[in-house]
Amino acid sequence: MFVETRKTVTGREYWDSKNKKVIVVPHGQKPDFEVVDNPKSMKYNEDGLNPGVAIVDETIPNLDEMDAEQLFAYAKENNIEVPGNMKKADTIRDHIKEEQANAIEG
Template sequence: MKTLIRKTIAGNEYWDSEAKRTLFVPKGKNPDFEVTENAFSIITPEGESMTLMLQEEQQESSAGDQEVDEEVFDNQETVGDEEEPDLENMTAKQLRDYAKKQGIDIPAAIRAKGDILQIIQESGK
């Protein structure tokens, strides 16, 4: 079975699943082999369309993501006036986010966690 995988300015590329290699056909020439038009029809269960299967997978994954987000939200520590966050255990990205929320400017050139932490601590916020 040969299926179209990419169209370029120079021509088309096809995947030969039997020989496990790509075939190139220059622009303006027709392939000298049979091309399978709908490759998805071969791998999907009979009667189901690929679009329907993708929609079902997206719905399942989005429902799972929502549950995970709720768990993460419930397990987060409250950062406020009463508790100081554990800055030492934060990543550089988390430190940047924390600094942004606190109104502390971190220059883009500063990349190291230790340097970001030092700027935050020196700001006194």
């Protein structure tokens, strides 16, 4: 499968997913292979997800980068009750992670 990855001064570059290399087609020439227009097709096959491709959900925030105020706001948005005696970011973060793990298990 070949997918166009970018246009350069010298021509167009295509990713050859079978041979795992870039093919350059100079300007004025047409590729001698079939080009797939939808790059998402590289991530999926007929059975669903291709196990060789990792899908990353960038909407999940990194709790380790949040301060206490941000953690309180995150907990409130996600209906996680934080006891009033928790003030330190590390303690709040651990509590949120524990509540999320319990929700997944439960």
